Every structure is written in C-alpha cells, then in structure tokens.
Amino acid sequence: MTVVxxxxxxxxxxxxxxxxxxxxxxxxxxxxxxxxxxxxxMRMDSFTFAWALNFLLMIWVSAFVEVVNSPMTSAYYNEKGxxxxxxxxxxxxxxxxxxxxxxxxxxxxxxxxNPIEKNTAALMNLHHQTKKSELGHLIIWYVVxxxxxxxxxxxxxxxxxxxxxxNILLNLFPVLLQRYNRPRIERAIKLSKRR
Numbered sequence: 631m632t633v634v635x636x637x638x639x640x641x642x643x644x645x646x647x648x649x650x651x652x653x654x655x656x657x658x659x660x661x662x663x664x665x666x667x668x669x670x671x672m673r674m675d676s677f678t679f680a681w682a683l684n685f686l687l688m689i690w691v692s693a694f695v696e697v698v699n700s701p702m703t704s705a706y707y708n709e710k711g712x713x714x715x716x717x718x719x720x721x722x723x724x725x726x727x728x729x730x731x732x733x734x735x736x737x738x739x740x741x742x743x744n745p746i747e748k749n750t751a752a753l754m755n756l757h758h759q760t761k762k763s764e765l766g767h768l769i770i771w772y773v774v775x776x777x778x779x780x781x782x783x784x785x786x787x788x789x790x791x792x793x794x795x796x797n798i799l800l801n802l803f804p805v806l807l808q809r810y811n812r813p814r815i816e817r818a819i820k821l822s823k824r825r
Contacts, residue, residue: 653697657694661686661691661694665683665687665773668682668686674780674784676792677792680792680793680796680797683793684770684774684796684797684801687769687770687773691766691770694766694769695762695765707764709809709812709816716810719807724806724807724810727806727807728807749822750819753818753822754819756815757812757815760808760812760815761808764804764808767801767802767805768801771801771805774796774801778790778793778794
C-alpha cells in the first residue's frame with residue numbers, strides 16, 4: 631500500500647510538515663479503529679456491513695487525500711494505450727454507469743460542489759479532482775477487496791457477494807469513470823488554452 635501511495639503521490643522535494651504527518655497518522659488510526667468497530671458490531675457477510683464499510687472508508691479516505699494535497703503528477707494518471715481512448719470503458723458499460731449517476735441524482739450533488747465552468751482554471755481544477763477521486767476510490771477498492779477475500783475464505787464465497795457487488799459499483803466503476811473522463815477534460819483544457 632505504501633508503494634502504491636508513494637508512486638501515486640510522487641515524493642516532493644521537502645519533507646512534509648509535522649502537522650501534516652500527525653494529521654495523516656490520526657486519520658489512519660481513526661480509520662483502522664472505526665473499521666474494526668464496524669467489523670466487531672456488524673456481521674461481515676451482510677449488506678449493511680458492506681454498505682457501511684464503503685461509506686465509512688469514503689469519509690476517511692476523502693479526508694486523507696485532502697490532507698495529502700498532492701499535485702498528483704505521477705505517470706499513472708496518464709492515459710494508457712490499452713485504454714484505446716475510452717473504448718474499453720464504453721465496452722465495459724461506463725456510459726450506463728454515467729446514466730445511473732444522473733438517474734439517482736449524484737451528478738447534481740457533485741455539480742453543486744464542483745460546478746463546471748468553461749475557463750481554463752476551472753477545467754484544470756476539475757482535472758485535478760478526477761485524480762483525487764480516482765485515488766480515493768482506488769484505495770477503498772483495495773481495502774474492500776481485502777475484506778471480500780477474508781469473508782469469502784472465512785464464510786464462503788456467497789457470503790462475500792455484497793462486498794464484491796458494492797465494491798464494483800461504488801469503487802471500481804468510479805475509478806474507471808475518472809480514467810474515462812480525464813482525457814476528455816485534457817482535450818478541453820488544450821482547446822481552452824488556444825482561445
């Protein structure tokens with residue numbers, strides 16, 4: 631996990647201030663304690679545990695990513711050749727997922743906090759937000775995947791279905807959506823800079 635975070639965040643020249651380190655350690659400890667409490671008080675093979683785990687991790691990971699406040703310049707975030715300009719994501723069904731987000735009202739919620747404007751600065755901010763969102767969902771995806779494997783081994787594969795299904799819906803598809811949207815935003819930034 632540390633290797634993944636270091637590559638995604640790319641180390642800066644100067645060490646982070648002590649306040650930042652303490653904040654990140656506090657968030658990590660609070661996350662671990664709250665997840666253990668959740669696992670202790672809820673059945674790990676239930677829908678409610680899977681739902682609560684995902685949203686609990688979203689809260690803590692969002693705080694973690696905000697405190698890190700990295701420029702996220704890693705090559706990981708660049709479009710890869712195998713992504714075929716988003717065709718692979720369209721084949722997987724990313725457009726259906728986008729329609730689902732609009733249908734449930736998530737798009738409206740996000741646009742209220744991050745309205746889309748047609749200037750370069752706003753587009754660059756949106757581009758950075760896609761990286762932060764992708765990183766957050768990627769971290770959560772790995773954590774929930776570990777719980778899924780544990781529950782599958784401990785209680786049987788069928789008992790891990792809720793964890794797996796919600797992990798795909800709440801984390802994997804959002805990661806794919808950010809990877810699908812980012813090249814389009816990059817093209818819009820280039821067009822905006824020409825004007």
